[in-house]
Amino acid sequence: xxxxxxxxxxxQVFEESFEINKGxxxxxxxxxxxxxxxxxxxxxxxxxxxxKFGVKIRDDNRVREIRTLGDIYNFIEALYKEGxxxxxx
Numbered sequence: 001x002x003x004x005x006x007x008x009x010x011x012q013v014f015e016e017s018f019e020i021n022k023g024x025x026x027x028x029x030x031x032x033x034x035x036x037x038x039x040x041x042x043x044x045x046x047x048x049x050x051x052k053f054g055v056k057i058r059d060d061n062r063v064r065e066i067r068t069l070g071d072i073y074n075f076i077e078a079l080y081k082e083g084x085x086x087x088x089x
Contacts, residue, residue, distance in 0.1 A: 001085075006076050010069070013048045027070030035069070049076070055085050 007027075014020045020035055031037050037045065046058055053076060057063055060079075066072055079085065 001080055003073065003077055006080065007073050009052055010049070010072050010076060013045070013052055014069075017044060017048045025069060027068065027073060029069045030067060031069065031072075032067075053079070053085055055079050 011022060011025045014025055014035065015022055018035070018037065018041065024035070029035055031042075031045075046063070049055075049072070050057055055076075057075075057079065062075055062078070066075060
C-alpha cells in the first residue's frame with residue numbers, strides 16, 4: 001500500500017466519521033486546533049482507523065505523539081511497513 005492510498009483512506013475516516021470536508025484535509029492540519037476534534041472524538045478516531053486498516057493501534061505509544069493529520073499518515077504508513085496490518089485493502 002502506498003502513501004497516497006493511506007492518505008485517501010485516512011481522509012475517508014475523517015469525512016465519514018466526523019463529516020469534515022475533503023478540502024479541509026491536508027497534512028499540516030492540527031487534529032484538535034484545525035479539525036476540531038476533542039478527546040472523546042479521539043477514541044472514535046482510533047476505533048475507526050483500527051477498523052479501516054485492520055490494525056490495533058490503541059496500545060501503541062507512538063499514538064500519543066500524533067498532533068497533525070500528517071502525523072496520522074506517517075504513523076499508519078510505519079505500521080504498514082512493520083507488517084502490522086491484518087488486511088491489505
